[in-house]
Amino acid sequence: MSIPRHFDLNLLRVFETLMRERHVTRAAEKLHVSQPALSHALKRLRESLDDPLLVRTESGMQPTPRALALLPVVQQALAMLQEGLAPPASFSPASSTRRFTLATTDYFEEVMYPGFLSQLLTYAPGISFSIELITPEVLSEGLESRQIDMVVGLDSQEELPGGVLQAPWMHEELVCLAATHNQGVGEALGIQQFSRMMHVELADISGLRPSNIDSCLTQHGLTRRVISKNLNYIAAARVVALTDAIMTLPRQMAERFIAMLPVRLVEPPEELPALNMTLIQHALHANEPSIAWLNQQLIDFARAFNGRA
Template sequence: MNVFRHFDLNLLRVFMTLMHERHVTRAAEKLHLSQPAISHALKRLREALDDPLLVRTDQGMQPTPRALALLPVVQQALAMLQEGLAPPATFLPESSTRRFTLATTDYFEEVMYPTFLSQLLTYAPGISFSIELITPEVLSEGLEQRQIDMVVGLDTQIELPGGVLKAPWMQEELVCLAALNNTHIGDSLTILQFADALHVELADISGLGPSNIDNCLVQHGLTRRVISKNLNYIAAARVVALTGAIMTLPRQMAQRFISMLPVRLVEPPKELPALNMTLIQHGLYANEPSTVWLHQQLTAFAKAFSEQA
């Protein structure tokens, strides 16, 4: 028999208060309800439980054996509901030993992550991070199964599976890199010159389709020839240094290579879009306190980083 089918669970609070006060008027005051409302609720309780529950005696209203038997059961049930419905425990970074797993771009890991981690460790010394590659499995399964806490740095154009949340994070200007002895490339490029050049780019290990650069070229009826796809920026930059090719990358990453390799910066076509990076997480865990904290820290870091750039 399904007892909940005809039973209003709101009556349990009335039952508890009546058992404590054993007086309809005082119970009404305690619950901030009218005396008729409490009388009506007691009538419904009696009908639902087929028992008078409280009976008027010379010593006032007294509980029946059925009411006394129900009391500890209702107390425990309400206590469990109170605990279950309470807000989740606050995340305390200063004492946490939580390990977060981020799936990131090569750019974030190289340029931003070391500073981000060192700043967090000053007030959250027990936390740690694992860095993973962004793959299709990360977006389709890793986030949902919480193998990955957050994906950092993917471009805004990316199509995402259902249940996955994407928020704007940081914008970075794109530039081109060319070898110092590359006389075919000037200090800046038109979009036609850009399309005619040989290119080096990072391999699309995320499996998420054409880049914003290729989409931009297609919109202008152009394509480019990519002579090398590399897994990381440093390898790609070394190819650029030894060939007549160019590569397109975030300005702050490109500037790192100027002192390392015989390469120089080249201004890209004005039509080329900026790199608009995102924070991606799964909706299942978006309100979990440690995830909320991590999202806040990454957002604050991005703001400070952009202001200093």
């Protein structure tokens, strides 16, 4: 039994209500339409299905055999539509055993992640996380395929693959780190001296664009010599501790190294931009309840973190 071509699916609800009420006026009231409007809808149903559907008898309006055969089919179709169009089930952190996969920066993993995870486990004890590196493949394929749920802490990017959503998250002041034995740098650096120094920096594993520092120097007609590109901050800081090079990094990360290594803070050139970190996800999955929940938790944590930093 197939639906005729060009059948108006809006008439399915009319049909189901008419079969249930078996009275045009009562059906109109149930559907919150006028009696003439419902009579017109019944006429269209009869024409589309080539059957009277409801026939007036001495005991009231009675359905035809065709109508009775159609009724369970229509009811099942309406139930499936209602289920399919219903909002997705809300995420329940207290009972969830969801494992989230984050691609993150060294800064987030070292400075923020331990406290973030500890806080979440107090009211979402069954969740867990996997931490991955941010790579070009993560941004172009990993987010779309759900191998990665979110990218956390990447500096704001002007260009991202199609479908990828980027939102501001938090910012951090940049400082320079120098060895305590390094007599070539004082307590602060001007941009000219900064450009003449040897530098250690983190490799841009995202592969998206030159660093903000190099872009800033280019705007001032300057360049710098990078003697080492490292994959993590601790390795880079150890290079700084043993050489006359400097590195530029978020203040809260730098402060951790002062207690660990023979290094000190140096104020950077005022021209250098702040670190503007973002949350990145894919539009295909942004409304999925667990992802929306995680996104809000990260926003709330960053707000509280900035407040106490």
